[in-house]
Amino acid sequence: MWEIKDIIMNIGILDIIDITIVAYAFYKLYMLIKETRAEQLIKGIFVLIVSTKVSEYLQFHVVNWVLKNTMQIGVIAFLIVFQPELRRALEYIGRTKLIARPIGEFENEDIDEAIEEMLEAIFSLSRQKIGSLIIIERETGINDIIQTGTIVDGKITRQLLINIFIPNTPLHDGALVIKNNRIKAAGCFLPLTENKYLNKELGTRHRAGIGITEKSDCISIIVSEETGDISIAENGKLYRRVSREYIQKILKNNLKKQNENKSIFKRGGLFK
Incomplete structure (x- = not known):
């Protein structure tokens, strides 16, 4: 004592x-x-x-x-x-702020426009029950995933996003990767999650969307072709049947945060 x-x-x-x-x-x-x-x-x-x-x-x-x-x-x-x-x-x-490198950032003036284009495309695909899988790169580079698909390197527009996922087109059956405010590649192959406790009704698209978030800090947005429901995967967790407001909040919080980090690096704020 x-x-x-x-x-x-x-x-x-x-x-x-x-x-x-x-x-x-x-x-x-x-x-x-x-x-x-x-x-x-x-x-x-x-x-x-x-x-x-x-x-x-x-x-x-x-x-x-x-x-x-x-x-x-x-x-x-x-x-x-x-x-x-x-x-x-x-x-x-x-990925801590002191040593993280700024990958996948959006230019400030393009953030709101890019988010609006993505939202319009995602909900159009949802209404038509067209299955789709969109990956947004953040700080962890996923070039190894990009190389498995076809390079597009196009501006984010609702027309291009929708067109890529139209059934029976060459690039519809795979993941689309967004990097640096560009549609970088489509038809990409993703690793499937190893989580054995997932709902059995979830198909390959959802399992792939979760799997890539287990290996990097990217965001996956999944549209089910059976129900049209929209899901978001992040850090190995799946959030199902999310609303437009929820997706918009997630995208703004993450993309604008990246842009702020980029500004710090450009000014040399961490090392002055």
Whole structure:
């Protein structure tokens, strides 16, 4: 009891800062793995650690030996099995404002016009029940995805967006990628999500839209060809049957935020 009291009395400002940094880091780590396969793995590792300590305390030497060796192998298994989650975490760190590079920004005067053109096209496709998948690149580059499709490099207009997704046309069966305020490519192939808990009624288009957001920070906008419902995927999560106002808010919040970051880099604001 006195030892705990002495520790508390000797805590200084640097100790508090140290504890706060560690607590924040663990919180952000938890938010990254929340509702993913890694969350279950962390729980399993915690159980193994507790079991190892208990077996050591009870002097169960054989059990303790097995558990310790399992932990060593488990570290290698963690790196192999959960490579996508680790990659996502590292990309998240790389997108911090101090070192993020401005990719996929919109010119300020074109933002509202581009958003309006996208909204008109998306809801026209929805009314006609024409399936479509639009990917908007943000800070994480997805040139590897762009290279799988056909380069368009055209201005964002509702006519071009709608025309690309018309059934039985060469580019309709794939994803369209928007980058730097341009329709960069169409007919692109995307990785499918590995999430096994998704609704079984979701098809390949929705699974592809979610999959690319698990590997980058892009936004996916999906129109269902069966129902005409519009969904948005971001950070590996799908938001279904979204309204026009919701989509407009998401696009403005993200695209204008990118433009502000771009202005900081142009002025050298972070390094002056």
